Amino acid sequence: MSVIVAGISLNVSAYPLLERCKVTVMSPIYDSLQRILERIDSARQRAGRSDQVGLMLAVKTQTPQTIVQATNALATLRPGPVVLGHNRVQEMVASGPALAEPEVAAHQMRLIGPLQHNKINHMLRWADGIETIASLELANRLEAACQRQERQLDVMVQVNVSDEETKSGVSPEAALDLACQVGELKCLNLIGLMTIGLNSSQEAPVRAGYARLRELAQEIAASGAPGTAACTQLSMGMTNDIEWAIAEGSTQVRVGRAVFGERN
Numbered sequence: 391m392s393v394i395v396a397g398i399s400l401n402v403s404a405y406p407l408l409e410r411c412k413v414t415v416m417s418p419i420y421d422s423l424q425r426i427l428e429r430i431d432s433a434r435q436r437a438g439r440s441d442q443v444g445l446m447l448a449v450k451t452q453t454p455q456t457i458v459q460a461t462n463a464l465a466t467l468r469p470g471p472v473v474l475g476h477n478r479v480q481e482m483v484a485s486g487p488a489l490a491e492p493e494v495a496a497h498q499m500r501l502i503g504p505l506q507h508n509k510i511n512h513m514l515r516w517a518d519g520i521e522t523i524a525s526l527e528l529a530n531r532l533e534a535a536c537q538r539q540e541r542q543l544d545v546m547v548q549v550n551v552s553d554e555e556t557k558s559g560v561s562p563e564a565a566l567d568l569a570c571q572v573g574e575l576k577c578l579n580l581i582g583l584m585t586i587g588l589n590s591s592q593e594a595p596v597r598a599g600y601a602r603l604r605e606l607a608q609e610i611a612a613s614g615a616p617g618t619a620a621c622t623q624l625s626m627g628m629t630n631d632i633e634w635a636i637a638e639g640s641t642q643v644r645v646g647r648a649v650f651g652e653r654n
């Protein structure tokens with residue numbers, strides 16, 4: 391940090407990277423990102439884990455400009471492409487052009503909300519992946535669209551581990567079957583499972599759901615079914631419960647409010 395701050399007083403036009411940082415250092419998002427990265431890292435250490443936990447920015451309702459700011463800020467704080475999660479295809483499309491500008495740091499876009507069939511091509515224009523596969527029909531339609539475009543798509547199966555009826559996702563009992571069917575599809579790369587945890591302040595039931603997701607992924611990856619061996623990522627944990635999710639093996643937390651503040 392001190393290096394970057396000091397850089398501002400230099401003639402930054404000679405340093406395109408520092409010039410970019412000038413914006414991020416002044417933004418409150420930068421401080422929030424630092425705090426959330428610290429939260430992730432101390433949870434990871436307390437869980438005795440030596441692997442990395444990814445941070446996806448859950449950008450729903452944010453303006454393209456804010457998303458660009460957050461992307462560039464996070465890129466200065468940790469290596470690798472920034473992962474952005476959109477809930478709505480419409481917002482993904484709206485932010486696409488701003489994010490495609492050359493001054494924006496390397497990033498990937500994923501859909502973490504429901505996908506209507508008539509939005510598939512809009513999504514494929516911008517998305518590198520989707521975490522909300524919950525039916526074979528959707529998977530088949532994505533496969534057909536990807537085949538036409540001769541491209542691959544990273545996918546996760548969304549599982550409803552909390553049994554709350556309002557939540558989307560396949561039931562835990564049906565997850566193995568669906569994962570095996572998705573694994574058969576040539577253009578879809580099954581990389582893991584995603585869940586929205588139980589909305590509760592009680593640790594035990596929330597963690598039980600996350601443990602269930604971890605066990606399901608292990609079962610799927612060990613099944614020997616074609617295309618399932620790489621089903622190892624666990625997208626779980628949000629602002630309120632990243633510590634519990636990381637303790638249960640989350641490889642990617644999806645954070646909105648802790649970065650951007652409360653949504654209106």
Ligand SMILES: *Cc1c(COP(=O)(O)O)cnc(C)c1O
Nearest residue numbers: 448477502628629644645646647
């Ligand atoms: C909004 C949302 C998040 C982030 O939730 P916060 O509580 O804002 O951190 C994560 N995942 C999904 C699917 C979401 O819709």
